[in-house]
Amino acid sequence: MVARVKKFWPWLGNIVEAVTTVAHGMWVTASVWLRTYRPERKAFTELFEYPELPVPVAARYRGFHRFDLTTCIACDQCAKACPVDCIYIGKQRVEGGKGFKVTGFTIDYSKCMFCALCVEPCPVDCIFMGATHDLSCYTRDGCLVDFSRLPLDVAWGRATLNPTAVYQSKQVTHPVHGGPNQPA
Ligand code: SF4
Numbered sequence: 001m002v003a004r005v006k007k008f009w010p011w012l013g014n015i016v017e018a019v020t021t022v023a024h025g026m027w028v029t030a031s032v033w034l035r036t037y038r039p040e041r042k043a044f045t046e047l048f049e050y051p052e053l054p055v056p057v058a059a060r061y062r063g064f065h066r067f068d069l070t071t072c073i074a075c076d077q078c079a080k081a082c083p084v085d086c087i088y089i090g091k092q093r094v095e096g097g098k099g100f101k102v103t104g105f106t107i108d109y110s111k112c113m114f115c116a117l118c119v120e121p122c123p124v125d126c127i128f129m130g131a132t133h134d135l136s137c138y139t140r141d142g143c144l145v146d147f148s149r150l151p152l153d154v155a156w157g158r159a160t161l162n163p164t165a166v167y168q169s170k171q172v173t174h175p176v177h178g179g180p181n182q183p184a
């Protein structure tokens with residue numbers, strides 16, 4: 001008899017725990033389901049005028065890069081830090097002066113994994129992760145973005161990086177600015 005009583009309480013405790021756990025799970029499910037019927041709930045396109053206006057992102061969001069051609073000194077630190085080698089920097093020595101001129105700054109977004117390791121080593125703070133979160137393209141060539149051919153405002157994130165700007169940058173044959181060592 002005593003042995004039976006000893007087994008009864010753990011058995012009852014297991015049943016109570018099982019019932020309360022299931023009830024809690026059902027309550028979470030039901031509360032989320034009921035929330036979908038709130039009148040203020042809107043569809044995504046009612047809340048955000050995307051793609052006309054960008055969707056707000058968190059302050060430290062890691063989107064497509066921002067790059068400032070006017071201050072980049074072509075030191076290669078970002079390219080060396082990139083774990084997948086997807087930054088290609090073209091440069092030429094400044095004639096009669098010090099340093100280099102950037103002739104190309106391409107990031108291959110078919111390889112980039114948005115880790116931000118390229119941002120930390122930059123000695124002049126001219127590359128950051130941006131807020132643009134999409135860059136649709138029909139070909140792989142559209143994933144190759146040469147920031148030195150983009151308008152400065154687009155490259156630096158004051159205007160949204162978009163497929164049209166990237167497409168138009170493919171027609172540009174020279175960097176849009178001479179860099180810090182040789183103003184265009
Ligand atoms: S975010 Fe990471 S993968 Fe992308 S370019 Fe920078 S270092 Fe390379």
Ligand code: SF4
Pocket residue numbers: 071072073074075076077078079089121122123124125126127
């Ligand atoms: S972006 Fe910064 S780290 Fe990369 S080459 Fe230019 S100056 Fe150097």
